[in-house]
Amino acid sequence: MENIWRTWAEIDLDALQHNVKEIRKQIGKSTRLLAVIKADAYGHGAVGIVQELLNCGVTDFAVASVNEAVQLRQAGIQGNLLILGYTPDENLFQVVMAGVQQTVYSLSQAKRLQEIAVAKGRTIGIHLKVDTGMHRLGFADNEESADAIDIISQMSNLSIEGIFSHFAGADQEDLRGAKKQLNRFQQFLKRLDEKEIAIPLRHMANSGAIVTMKEAEYDMVRPGLLLFGHFPSEVCRLPGLNLRPVMTVKSRIAHLQIVETGEGVSYGPSYRAESPVRIATVPIGYADGFSRILSNKPLGLMIHGEIAPLVGNICMDYCMVDVSQIAEAAVGDEVIIYGKEHPVEQFAEAMGTINYEVLCLLHKRIPRVYIKSGETIEIQDSLLGE
16 A cells, blocks of 8 residues: 555454454344444444445444435445434434434424425334433333324334334443343333334344343344444453454654653653653644543554653644654654554543544544555545545
């Protein structure tokens, strides 16, 4: 690959394919896979990821918002697209015109969607969301909600394709809360069965539950983070699930200099050299999603297979590392920020957050370079509209 970028993210599509196969080993042969690719596929680039998932035989995708769904439709994606979250009434017409599925969690929302669908002469698929303990979005799991769903099931231009709930803690060591949620969902499904409301798909298992709660599988599972080669938490790991990180963020050494004893590095300065040190400047900063919180933390970047400690405050566009112990380091050399050889989880821990957030923080000004069988097959540079 001819490298023309200062900082870039390599997206390994072979790793993505591998992860899909690994996930399928954990679920039943007839269980459908609803790939959660919201937040630009967790920073990996939604269009490129969905195109490869289609090659893997995945046909169901979930996003968070209508604009995420429309982006995929405009890119020619024709799979089933489900909006998992809130869509303002003013934007429901976009749902109808894009031919995507909408999550419904209130009778008033369903009535408004029905009005628009009738006016446009279209039938819209919906998935019903039930709140079993997350307390974010969803029908309450009571008789009033069951009656509302009965009304919705009779609406002429809405087709109930599925019903689901969402775990608040399926990735925790203590699964009692998750099991309570699962039981509440099951009891609510019984209410609907008693009313003879036909719903083709039932789903509850997110990435955490795929690993920890086989009993939550139902007809469909919703992997998100697992697709990209990461587990939701340290306690939520399955030895038999051999995942490969899909994204590796790389940069290069832009400048090298000797900083003498007592001299500072970066703003503040929060770091001063206790002896002469060789400092490399790397063109990635907090504007790229490499958080300033990581400044002076006891971790580093990988250069020639060695760890170069971060020194000084991380700037908007740059950070600095100590390469005194890496004699061969030279301007232009590749730097691994995080990825296969240098886990993103260490940065999440240092920031006091989760790996999801670190991945999603990666700014779109960093090009995504898609690699398959060792060859670059596509480049997405959002700033250039490519």
